[in-house]
Amino acid sequence: MQIQQAINTACSSLGLERRDAQLLLLHALGKSLVDRAWLIAHDTDSLPAQTELRYINLARQRAAGTPLPYLTGHVEFHGMPLQVDGRVLIPRPDTETLVDWALECVPSLGAPTGSVPQIIDLGTGSGAVALAIARFLVRTGQAGDVHALDVSPDALALAQANAERLNLPVQFMLGAWLTGIPARYDLIVSNPPYIAEGDPHLDALGHEPRLALTSGPDGLDAIRTIVGQAPDHLRPGGWLLLEHGWDQAMAVRDMLAQVGFTQVQSRCDLAGIERCSGGRWPV
Missing domain, CATH: 3.40.50.150 (Vaccinia Virus protein VP39)
Structure with a gap:
């Protein structure tokens, strides 16, 4: 699955807000949460299988109501x-x-x-x-x-x-x-x-x-x-x-x-x- 596809799927299938979907994907990728521009520049990159599975799990938890900071471990x-x-x-x-x-x-x-x-x-x-x-x-x-x-x-x-x-x-x-x-x-x-x-x-x-x-x-x-x-x-x-x-x-x-x-x-x-x-x- 490509990066943009993963974000779109989390939004359309699970009802996540785009910002939450992007931040969770950055977290799954091990990148800084301020790197949303990176996702746009790499929107056609394919996700490694393990990263995709981790992202799906995080997105499902967010859709079930777990607060975003608890999933990323960070808050400003x-x-x-x-x-x-x-x-x-x-x-x-x-x-x-x-x-x-x-x-x-x-x-x-x-x-x-x-x-x-x-x-x-x-x-x-x-x-x-x-x-x-x-x-x-x-x-x-x-x-x-x-x-x-x-x-x-x-x-x-x-x-x-x-x-x-x-x-x-x-x-x-x-x-x-x-x-x-x-x-x-x-x-x-x-x-x-x-x-x-x-x-x-x-x-x-x-x-x-x-x-x-x-x-x-x-x-x-x-x-x-x-x-x-x-x-x-x-x-x-x-x-x-x-x-x-x-x-x-x-x-x-x-x-x-x-x-x-x-x-x-x-x-x-x-x-x-x-x-x-x-x-x-x-x-």
């Missing part, structure tokens, strides 16, 4: 190539809103005490948020210690591998939110699970770890825990930034205000949806 996040698999949630572009807000806060961190800013990412998963912050610190020459915590040893192993491959300094820790953590931080960020148990949208997310998706009847159990614990783990003037569901901003702002946070606010994602909320602990 905030300009970084990350490795992902079924141990972790696939980083979404929406979460870049959380990272951008965190990076805005970085220059002022540690100002009240003059110490090296301490930053922690709770529920780090693939390490996406922590690594994006660490990359920013390295690139801008700013001081800061970045920690990343997760309750899943498997997730931490993958995040550690991403950090080593990207050569970024992040300290990884096993734990459940801030329970048992003695340190105080200048910035706490988290993209915790926030989908309500029983939400019908969960069916479409069946390939991703449920632990990273759901959090109680209203989806806010993890956020309640983090907001409740944060005051004992923030330095004066420190920030807590949280990603949440499309309809949870008001509830999260109320939580933050009730425990004493100031400058409580929300940030919208590219679709104009209030995607993150946060506040500053009083100086």
